[in-house]
């Protein structure tokens with residue numbers, strides 16, 4: 588187990604500043620995912636932690652010990668790459684033993700044929716073979732030890748790469764998009780296996796992905812990186828329900844969050860002809876943005892099953908439906924706010940809550956309802972307005 592501390596990490600390649608001052612603490616035994624769109628600097632940060640890349644500025648500590656100047660192999664860190672980087676001419680057993688051989692056998696003893704000329708090293712070789720066997724059993728690949736990588740499936744290769752990293756008994760496990768070469772079904776399976784491996788090993792994991800579903804389902808916390816800056820670091824549920832900015836709100840959740848430009852009035856927030864009763868005491872005339880998750884919206888229309896009564900106060904919006912995506916268990920409805928055709932709306936709803944017909948047909952005009960508590964309010968620069976400070980302001984005005 589290891590605690591990782593990054594302080595003010597900067598990195599440029601030529602004139603391009605890729606990391607702009609990253610500070611991050613990863614706790615002992617935590618599973619932290621680093622997410623962000625392509626090119627935002629995820630792999631560079633991982634390579635800096637492992638020692639494969641040097642930061643221009645900033646420090647890396649593991650359990651309080653300075654790592655910044657140490658060579659990769661001195662850091663006790665294991666890394667699994669996207670392409671697995673297995674040696675094609677070696678068996679699975681030889682691939683998995685390689686980190687042990689490099690760390691523990693003297694150079695001359697690693698050369699071909701030296702096994703017979705260094706009998707005094709036989710106990711060490713047997714111990715290493717035992718370690719490989721043990722990790723192979725843990726990953727259910729012990730029956731594959733004599734095969735070469737070309738004789739394995741994608742998922743099996745992936746497990747060999749994990750095994751090769753684990754065999755060194757690392758304190759910190761780094762993974763760079765390890766599932767991206769697997770098909771969708773296998774990805775779900777291996778995802779669960781990695782989570783199980785994390786639980787069983789108790790190791791600290793830092794996992795890079797651009798896939799928000801992976802990050803949200805696997806991690807204790809998610810760190811969202813954008814253009815070399817950390818936008819927010821939080822548990823998945825917090826990132827989803829309490830995004831600190833519009834950029835975070837847009838990255839997490841599919842379909843994307845609905846963003847409605849409104850203007851504050853004394854009685855609420857005005858969206859075209861609709862007045863949303865979110866009267867938070869904003870100065871009249873202030874432009875704001877209201878975020879509503881597609882799955883927070885419920886539809887009603889003539890001919891549809893009646894909605895269950897709401898548990899708390901609700902917002903109501905009229906929508907002009909443009910298209911319906913039927914995903915089997917649920918539907919996604921796209922459309923526009925009535926009378927404001929440029930403002931797109933998306934709703935995600937369980938199909939069983941609809942009228943029960945096989946082919947979903949909805950009237951063009953729909954009425955949408957969302958619990959008020961699910962609305963997230965941002966200022967015009969995209970920063971989330973803290974609900975507590977909003978409440979305090981309301982009290983002060985009362």
Ligand SMILES: Nc1ncnc2c1ncn2[C@@H]1O[C@H](COP(=O)(O)OP(=O)(O)OP(=O)(O)O)[C@@H](O)[C@H]1O
Pocket residue numbers: 600605623624625626627628629630631632797
């Ligand atoms: N060795 C290098 N030399 C020059 N530029 C580099 C180097 N390594 C990375 N970059 C650039 O740094 C930026 C960040 O790259 P990085 O691989 O860290 O992004 P990423 O978030 O991991 O992207 P992806 O999800 O596509 O792998 C990119 O613009 C990339 O082209």
